[in-house]
Amino acid sequence: MNEFVxxxxxxxxxxxxxxxxxxxFVIVYxxxxxxxxxQPAFMMAGAxxxxxxxxxxxxxxxxxxxxxxxxLLGAGVERLALRPMIGKPVFVIAIITLxxxxxIRTVVNSFIGLDIRQMGDPWGLRQVDVLGAKIDQRHLxxxxxxxxxxxxxxxxxxxxxxGLAMRAASSDQEVALAQGVSVGRVFxxxxxxxxxxAGLAGVFLSTGIGLEQNLWLxxxxxxxxxxxxxxxxxGGAVIAGLTVGVIEALVGSYGDNLxxxxxxxxxxxxxxxxxxxxxxxxxxxxxxxxxxxxx
Amino acid sequence: MSRPLLYLSYKxxxxxxxxxxxxxxTSVLAIAAVSLPFLLTDDLLxxxxxxxxASIGAIGLNLVxxxxxxxxxxxxxxxxxxxxxxxxxxxxxxSTRLIGFGITSVPIWLxxxxxxxxxxxxIVAPLAARLRGLYLAVVTLGxxxxxxxxxxxWRDLTGGVGVGRPAAVPELFGIQFxxxxxxxxxxxxxxxxxxxxxxxxxxxxxxxxxxRVGRALAAVRDRDLAAEVIGVxxxxxxxxxxxxxxxxxxxxxxxxxVMIGFVEPGSFNLxxxxxxxxxxxxxxxxxISGSVLGALFITLLPRVTRELPAxxxxxxxxxxxxxxxVFQVETILYGLLIIAFLIFEPRGLFGIWNRLRTYWxxxxxxx
Numbered sequence: 001m002n003e004f005v006x007x008x009x010x011x012x013x014x015x016x017x018x019x020x021x022x023x024x025f026v027i028v029y030x031x032x033x034x035x036x037x038x039q040p041a042f043m044m045a046g047a048x049x050x051x052x053x054x055x056x057x058x059x060x061x062x063x064x065x066x067x068x069x070x071x072l073l074g075a076g077v078e079r080l081a082l083r084p085m086i087g088k089p090v091f092v093i094a095i096i097t098l099x100x101x102x103x104i105r106t107v108v109n110s111f112i113g114l115d116i117r118q119m120g121d122p123w124g125l126r127q128v129d130v131l132g133a134k135i136d137q138r139h140l141x142x143x144x145x146x147x148x149x150x151x152x153x154x155x156x157x158x159x160x161x162x163g164l165a166m167r168a169a170s171s172d173q174e175v176a177l178a179q180g181v182s183v184g185r186v187f188x189x190x191x192x193x194x195x196x197x198a199g200l201a202g203v204f205l206s207t208g209i210g211l212e213q214n215l216w217l218x219x220x221x222x223x224x225x226x227x228x229x230x231x232x233x234x235g236g237a238v239i240a241g242l243t244v245g246v247i248e249a250l251v252g253s254y255g256d257n258l259x260x261x262x263x264x265x266x267x268x269x270x271x272x273x274x275x276x277x278x279x280x281x282x283x284x285x286x287x288x289x290x291x292x293x294x295x
Numbered sequence: 296m297s298r299p300l301l302y303l304s305y306k307x308x309x310x311x312x313x314x315x316x317x318x319x320x321t322s323v324l325a326i327a328a329v330s331l332p333f334l335l336t337d338d339l340l341x342x343x344x345x346x347x348x349a350s351i352g353a354i355g356l357n358l359v360x361x362x363x364x365x366x367x368x369x370x371x372x373x374x375x376x377x378x379x380x381x382x383x384x385x386x387x388x389x390s391t392r393l394i395g396f397g398i399t400s401v402p403i404w405l406x407x408x409x410x411x412x413x414x415x416x417x418i419v420a421p422l423a424a425r426l427r428g429l430y431l432a433v434v435t436l437g438x439x440x441x442x443x444x445x446x447x448x449w450r451d452l453t454g455g456v457g458v459g460r461p462a463a464v465p466e467l468f469g470i471q472f473x474x475x476x477x478x479x480x481x482x483x484x485x486x487x488x489x490x491x492x493x494x495x496x497x498x499x500x501x502x503x504x505x506x507r508v509g510r511a512l513a514a515v516r517d518r519d520l521a522a523e524v525i526g527v528x529x530x531x532x533x534x535x536x537x538x539x540x541x542x543x544x545x546x547x548x549x550x551x552x553v554m555i556g557f558v559e560p561g562s563f564n565l566x567x568x569x570x571x572x573x574x575x576x577x578x579x580x581x582x583i584s585g586s587v588l589g590a591l592f593i594t595l596l597p598r599v600t601r602e603l604p605a606x607x608x609x610x611x612x613x614x615x616x617x618x619x620x621v622f623q624v625e626t627i628l629y630g631l632l633i634i635a636f637l638i639f640e641p642r643g644l645f646g647i648w649n650r651l652r653t654y655w656x657x658x659x660x661x662x
Contacts, residue, residue, distance in 0.1 A: 096638070099630040106623050109623075224433070227433050231430070269441050279425075
């Protein structure tokens, strides 16, 4: 039982990382109808910046400054590489983001090098006892932070003027323009938000275990998560993120009883298999908007 | 009949080489390509042979992504299936560790590699036909990860992580292509083999896309709903596109394995898929010759960047020396090229070529 609780909490911790990343994907998708494959790069950039800043300041301040810089990077990328492409097919824009990802990630990797960079976070690998189960503090910190961020994000979308503008631009760009919404600003802001969320995910991902080049693969796990939840659903991203995290952790802990054919690291592909299964039943994800076809 | 460009029948208009100019330059190109083995050094020939193989793969991806408009990030998965099918078929039948059937004849294992990969494409296609646009891109991306997992663990087939297995043995009419002979070196023989295969598969693809199937694919790409309304069976043509594209990928995978010789089960990954996407985009979407140009460009790029440290001293050739390395420059160039081409030259290298050709044709007039 204790092991079960520990596994679930670990899953929720990892799941919140997926949820943060997935939220970034969904925010960009809602504004531009494009999947930004640059999220892994922003995730690494945010973590790397924090890793450098933490040498000279308090961890929490370092995270805030790093996220601000990552957000600026995101907005800059949008202005330079994405803005000229407005109106072009979404596939072309998606491939541009792939190119952006390659460039930024190579630069970040050259700073990380082959070593593991420690983040200097206050949690490290310390554990607490909850209901008799040993739980890493960093998983709890991730979960709580994610819940706060998600609540803030939902409130921002629901009640602020800018949030309203973003919702308007996402439902119809031209009508939004006609109503005085600056769609360009919405694009910039959504890229900045997405990059900052990815950066935050990167910070939490590398706390305790340290930052190394291969961590970017984790960011790709957010892709099955957004497909599961539905590409344009913020709620779906959070629910699917946490679900995938927990299922992955459970398979990781109890998967050894599975047939040896699946291999010891079977949990790594669980998100992708889950995605395929759900898509067979619901081609637009669990909470995504069904595309209406009219002739 | 005095006007050279006057077509009297539809057949003339849609002929492969419909002008005397095309006929002439195609022959020149063919002669040049065949005489290259006697002019270039062996290491360059190996690069060119690899480029021929990559072209076959790029043509395959262009069929599904360029012509049929179905975004696929899963090309590496199908390449891997072809590579391992061929390797298993031609493998040593007495080995206790690896699957092998000892069939070394090129046509047999090449066709088998294509067919098995095509079959895999057909299995995926019904799922793919239900999905649109970026949903499809992510699902095919999932295929790559699931495939990577399977290949890493199926040691009887792939040899396992870090071990691998030898590639298929290329042999045709008693000629061994992978060893130096008395008349030709290994590189010369492999280059000629790959060149011939590229021409065969290139012409086949060109014929496919100017036929009824090709027009149906273009209709599906441009607006699948409208295509359905005018009587194109969208699901069927999406399945055809996936199957043919995967067939090409399988063939390319098998040959690529022969060229590289040793492949880790993990090397058929997302990076490889992106590389093929880059070939298609840089070469030119929905053109066969563009796919070849793009594959040439991407395959030759590492060769060019390797010369950079001599010219630019701040680039080092190994990671130990510090500073920015050749490999990083190469990767960054990939990314920047993809971005730059899509923003400034969306029709790719083929578009540039087209403009040049029009310029010469209409000179001294501007158009």
